[in-house]
Amino acid sequence: MKSKNSEEYSIFSKSATYQIRVAGDVKIDWADNIRDLQIIKEEDSDFGTVSVLTGQVEDQVALLGILSTLCDYHLVLLNLRILL
Incomplete structure (x- = not known):
């Protein structure tokens, strides 16, 4: 039996x-x-150029890799949404 979590x-x-x-x-x-x-x-009036990246990501590990890459390039994360 799976737990609720x-x-x-x-x-x-x-x-x-x-x-x-x-x-x-x-x-x-x-x-x-x-x-x-x-x-x-x-x-954007507050942030200047904003890049919106959209697409299929294999799993959360891949998502963390993308976020790490963006962080390595000193980009400020403004928003992260999962599109169901």
Whole structure:
């Protein structure tokens, strides 16, 4: 029998579509783990250029790799959403 906690968190071990918003300009060739994400640039009155990365991510480990890459490039995370 699965515990309630394991059922609640099982979504994080599955593939899902995420939207990640960061302040700054993300270059597609920075890292392999962001190549499959669609990147759209927006202008924001508070943050200037904002990059919106959207796409399918294999699991939470892959998501953490993407976030780590963005952090390595000193980009400020503005928002992270899972799109169900």
